[in-house]
Amino acid sequence: MDIYIxxxxxxxxxxxxxxxxxxxxxxxxxxxxxxxRGIRAKILVYKGFSPxxxxxxxxxxxxxxxxxxxxxxDLGFAEGDILFLPAVTxxxxxxxxxxxxxxxxxxxxxxIHDRQHNISAFDPMxxxxxxxxxxxxxxxYIRYLVKKLVYDxxxxxxxxxxxxxxxxxxxxxQALDHxxxxxxxYLYQSTGYEGYDPGEGDGYDDMGDYILFVSGGRxxxxxxxxxxAFRDLCRMTKTCSRLCITGIDREKLYRIAAHLKISRSFTxxxxxxxxxxxxxxxxxxxKNSRYLLFVSKGEGFGLPVLEALQFxxxxxxxxxxxxxxxxxxxxxxxxxxxxxxxxDGMLYLNEEKNLRYREGLAAKKKKxxxxxxxxxxxxxxxxxxxx
Numbered sequence: 089m090d091i092y093i094x095x096x097x098x099x100x101x102x103x104x105x106x107x108x109x110x111x112x113x114x115x116x117x118x119x120x121x122x123x124x125r126g127i128r129a130k131i132l133v134y135k136g137f138s139p140x141x142x143x144x145x146x147x148x149x150x151x152x153x154x155x156x157x158x159x160x161x162d163l164g165f166a167e168g169d170i171l172f173l174p175a176v177t178x179x180x181x182x183x184x185x186x187x188x189x190x191x192x193x194x195x196x197x198x199x200i201h202d203r204q205h206n207i208s209a210f211d212p213m214x215x216x217x218x219x220x221x222x223x224x225x226x227x228x229y230i231r232y233l234v235k236k237l238v239y240d241x242x243x244x245x246x247x248x249x250x251x252x253x254x255x256x257x258x259x260x261x262q263a264l265d266h267x268x269x270x271x272x273x274y275l276y277q278s279t280g281y282e283g284y285d286p287g288e289g290d291g292y293d294d295m296g297d298y299i300l301f302v303s304g305g306r307x308x309x310x311x312x313x314x315x316x317a318f319r320d321l322c323r324m325t326k327t328c329s330r331l332c333i334t335g336i337d338r339e340k341l342y343r344i345a346a347h348l349k350i351s352r353s354f355t356x357x358x359x360x361x362x363x364x365x366x367x368x369x370x371x372x373x374x375k376n377s378r379y380l381l382f383v384s385k386g387e388g389f390g391l392p393v394l395e396a397l398q399f400x401x402x403x404x405x406x407x408x409x410x411x412x413x414x415x416x417x418x419x420x421x422x423x424x425x426x427x428x429x430x431x432d433g434m435l436y437l438n439e440e441k442n443l444r445y446r447e448g449l450a451a452k453k454k455k456x457x458x459x460x461x462x463x464x465x466x467x468x469x470x471x472x473x474x475x
Contacts, residue, residue, distance in 0.1 A: 089168045091129040091472065093119060094160060097175040099134055111175035111201050113280050113391065114256070116147055118174050121469040123147075129172070130155045132163070161186055167193035172472055173250075174199045178239055181246040188249035197472060198250040202260055202388025202410075209425065211385060214307040216347040217340070244268050252471060256389040257410035275468050277389055278461035281398035286371030298332040298360065299434075300377035300401075302370070302392045305336035310383045310406070310424050312348055315359075317430040318381075319350055322358060324431075327438055329378055332360040334370065374399040379437055379446075382406065383424045390414045394461075397454045402446035404433045415457070418449035 098112035122129050131148065135156040148154070157163055160183050165171065171187065173180055176198045184196050210232050212225055221227045247253065248268035255261045255274040264272065299318070304311040311333065318331045333341065338361055345355045365373065374380070380396040382405040390411040396403050397415060405411050406424035420436055423429040437443050 089170065090166065091122070091127065091170045091172060092132055092155070092163075092165070093122075093129045093172045093174065094132045094180070095119075096132055096134055096157070096160070097173075097177065097180055099137055111199075114199065114201070114277055115174040116144075117278055117280065117465060118172065118468065118472070119147060121465050122472065125469060125473070127473065128153050132157055132160065134158065159183075163187075165191045165194045168195070169193075170195045170197060170472065172197045172199075176200045178243070178246075181243070181249070185246045185249040195251045196249055197252040197254070198247075199254045199256070200260060200264060200388070201256055202386065209385075211307070211425070213312045216312055216344045217305070217307045219343075254468065254471070257387075257413050259410035259413065260388045273471075275464040276457075276460045277391060277394065278458075278465055279391060279395045279398055280367065281371060281374075281395055282458050282461070284371060284398070286368045286375060288372075295332065295360065295376065296330065297328055297378055298330045298376075299379060299381050300373055300396075301331060301333045301381045303335040304333040304361070305340060308385050308387075310385050311336070312344060313424070313427050313430055314381055314383055315345060315350055316348055316427055317383075317434055318358070319354065320427075320431045321434045321438065322354075324435065325438055329438075330358050330360055331381070332362075332373060332377065334362045334365050334373065336361055337363045370395075371399070374401060377401060379404060379443065381434070382411070383422060383430050384408070384411065385424045387411050393419070394457060397450055397457055400447060400451040400454060402437070402443065402450050404430075404437055415450075415453055418446065418453045420446060 093115070095115060098115050119129065119131065130153045132155050135158055171194055173184060173196065181198065184198060188194065188196055210229060215223050215225055215228050218228070222231065245268070247264065251270055253264065253269060253272040255264065255272065256277045258274055261272055261274045301311065301314055303309050321327060341359065341361050342352065342355060374396055379401055380392060380403040382390065382392050382403050384390065384406055386409045388410055390405070393403050393405055393411060393414045403419045405419050405421060407421040408424045412421065420433050422433040437446070
């Protein structure tokens with residue numbers, strides 16, 4: 089019996105590196121857990137991929153078995169083999185359905201992190217993130233409806249190919265619960281930052297007082313309302329904080345700000361932006377931030393919330409979808425779709441006594457979250473290796 093782990097879905101081909109996302113970290117954690125048990129899984133990568141940078145360097149350089157492929161459906165599997173899909177998308181689930189039809193003796197285990205195409209409310213503000221036809225509201229709305237219809241119709245069929253389904257939140261588990269599921273459970277996620285010190289680094293330790301916002305280039309993260317709320321905060325207080333955004337290039341930030349009637353001068357003066365940052369760089373940004381602003385409209389888990397905990401930072405976060413499951417009562421929750429709610433939350437954390445109180449809670453919760461993640465990591469490895 090061989091265990092195959094799909095790594096293709098978390099490879100950034102342009103940078104020849106594993107994506108630093110929740111799904112990417114989850115995949116690396118699975119590989120690490122199996123390696124610690126002495127199990128050498130076969131890792132499926134794209135042809136030509138060289139795991140020599142940051143997150144893969146230590147993970148895959150020590151005798152890892154890499155299997156190159158351009159398409160999972162081209163692979164042949166033996167009776168009893170396990171194909172573990174740690175970062176399932178609709179496209180990958182469709183392929184799993186085709187693979188299972190050709191390899192009846194293959195066991196397929198799938199991890200579904202979220203269903204972001206089924207965020208409960210269509211948001212017209214998403215058009216600001218696109219150029220071309222999707223910047224027009226009717227076209228974006230039609231796309232939203234088509235994606236929702238396709239997945240609502242075909243997910244029940246495709247998911248039947250998986251012998252086990254794992255999710256990272258109860259919210260996602262309930263969204264997927266239907267008769268075609270053979271087995272489903274959810275497991276708490278770790279971050280890779282447990283016990284990790286990112287050290288010092290040029291450009292990240294002398295930025296002054298700033299609020300951190302991660303993955304700003306993705307519409308579901310709700311950057312538009314965050315920018316408007318931050319502008320209101322600056323108008324209403326004497327705060328000297330700046331807003332630091334990762335995952336977005338400067339031109340895209342300028343375009344979104346212009347749509348929101350936020351001046352270029354304000355953006356240049358009060359908003360810092362980074363495109364891609366690696367794990368160490370992001371760790372430094374967490375470490376030196378005032379708090380994390382995480383007002384996402386929909387999450388399968390909400391990994392940045394847990395990452396902020398590792399640096400004992402509090403989070404102003406949305407109460408939508410799975411986010412409240414991550415840390416329970418210790419953070420300050422707002423309505424992601426309500427600008428006034430976000431602004432009021434920022435005003436609350438602008439008060440030092442409120443910020444310090446929430447940081448104290450975060451320090452206590454960090455220990456609990458790490459114990460939970462370690463336990464569930466062991467359970468996941470047991471589930472994969474179970475005969």
